[in-house]
Amino acid sequence: xxxxxxxxxxxxxxxxxxxxxxxxxxxxxxxxxxxxxxxxxxxxxxxxxxxxxxxxxxxxxxxxxxxxxxxxxxxxxxxxxxxxxxxxxxxxxxxxxxxxxxxxxxxxxxxxxxxxxxxxxxxxxxxxxxxxxxxxxxxxxxxxxxxxxxxxxxxxxxxxxxxxxxxxxxxxxxxxxxxxxxxxxxxxxxxxxxxxxxxxxxxxxxxxxxxxxxxxxxxxxxxxxxxxxxxxxxxxxxxxxxxxxxxxxxxxxxxxxxxxxxxxxxxxxxxxxxxxxxxxxxxxxxxxxxxxxxxxx
Numbered sequence: 001x002x003x004x005x006x007x008x009x010x011x012x013x014x015x016x017x018x019x020x021x022x023x024x025x026x027x028x029x030x031x032x033x034x035x036x037x038x039x040x041x042x043x044x045x046x047x048x049x050x051x052x053x054x055x056x057x058x059x060x061x062x063x064x065x066x067x068x069x070x071x072x073x074x075x076x077x078x079x080x081x082x083x084x085x086x087x088x089x090x091x092x093x094x095x096x097x098x099x100x101x102x103x104x105x106x107x108x109x110x111x112x113x114x115x116x117x118x119x120x121x122x123x124x125x126x127x128x129x130x131x132x133x134x135x136x137x138x139x140x141x142x143x144x145x146x147x148x149x150x151x152x153x154x155x156x157x158x159x160x161x162x163x164x165x166x167x168x169x170x171x172x173x174x175x176x177x178x179x180x181x182x183x184x185x186x187x188x189x190x191x192x193x194x195x196x197x198x199x200x201x202x203x204x205x206x207x208x209x210x211x212x213x214x215x216x217x218x219x220x221x222x223x224x225x226x227x228x229x230x231x232x233x234x235x236x237x238x239x240x241x242x243x244x245x246x247x248x249x250x251x252x253x254x255x256x257x258x259x260x261x262x263x264x265x266x267x268x269x270x271x272x273x274x275x276x277x278x279x280x281x282x283x284x285x286x287x288x289x290x291x292x293x294x295x296x297x
């Protein structure tokens with residue numbers, strides 16, 4: 001994506017962008033994309049690692065002293081990739097300027113279990129039961145962000161299941177490996193639960209467009225593509241791409257990588273309207289993903 005003059009429109013200065021996290025998968029890919037557009041990028045994480053060319057600060061966000069070592073005043077945007085608990089936000093928020101855009105990567109799991117589909121951005125939050133504390137705490141963090149005087153300019157993104165190259169926990173790779181090796185696939189329930197995917201590349205594209213437009217108001221978006229898959233259909237699409245006719249499956253398993261819950265009937269109309277976004281389908285990205293996954297073995 002080409003960025004004119006390498007400057008975020010509307011920002012008073014071209015300064016650093018801070019990524020809390022930034023050492024793996026989506027956070028790492030965002031850092032790399034920003035660096036390729038000649039932005040100064042600082043990453044903060046416990047491992048003290050990040051893409052080449054980034055400024056790296058090693059620290060634990062659960063430690064107030066480590067957070068105090070970050071030069072918060074230098075940044076024009078903060079992207080929070082690794083915020084899971086309300087206590088973490090309370091330690092962080094005191095350092096955030098109300099005038100600085102704060103992008104929080106939340107989750108579709110933050111929604112309350114819906115009675116009516118599709119789920120849009122105005123649906124109630126409380127955390128889907130199937131995701132336990134993860135969904136509940138993401139919802140609690142969102143509420144804190146929306147009520148904080150430090151994050152008056154927040155952008156909240158709620159992705160569904162994130163897939164794509166670089167994933168340290170490759171859900172698609174799990175199925176590819178099982179199918180290629182003729183191994184049994186564990187499936188929750190009957191495999192007819194509906195799921196939805198979003199490729200990491202699409203999330204990065206949206207974030208870059210948001211940064212370019214530098215919206216003055218708060219934004220909340222679902223992040224998902226427009227296709228509704230069952231787990232069975234997902235596996236069958238992968239098998240077809242691999243040229244495999246028969247797949248071994250065990251149903252009603254408690255070892256499945258997707259829980260038996262409908263987690264895919266989400267509306268993405270808002271993000272498509274605001275940014276003319278087109279989200280990749282599984283079949284569009286699958287051939288390239290398979291090549292990448294097999295090359296990493």
